[in-house]
Amino acid sequence: MDTDLLMQVFQYLLGVIPGDIAGNIVAVVTAMVTICTLIIRFWKMPEPTSKLYTLWKLFHVLASFKTPSIPKTESKDGQKIT
Template structure:
């Protein structure tokens, strides 16, 4: 099973259990967080890996796209192939 399918199933279950007005508020807050993180990632160039702000940038990228940045994934794949 794909992790996104599991995440969607959990999300649908939680929304079914939670009252409608609370579920609407949760969705609104999640939408605002994703939108703000997307704007930050759009205009903030990725810092160098040695920079302390790189970890913060990765968190924003994760919240904006729900996946690790492509560079991080590629480097991890390369390490797995070499090691």
């Protein structure tokens, strides 16, 4: 999507949505991103095979707006990387 088009859509939506509602939306999104960032900061990444990994991955996406990369735990010759 072109950046200019995205800005036009954003400006249109800000013009349509009343100011107090737009302010509330911004406040909620900001609080959600902040809380998710704190959770990711202090919660060690679980093993990718764990059931909690999906929840951790969701928090990571909400905090950074990108998917986490899984670190490699073994080298090509099968030795564990520390």
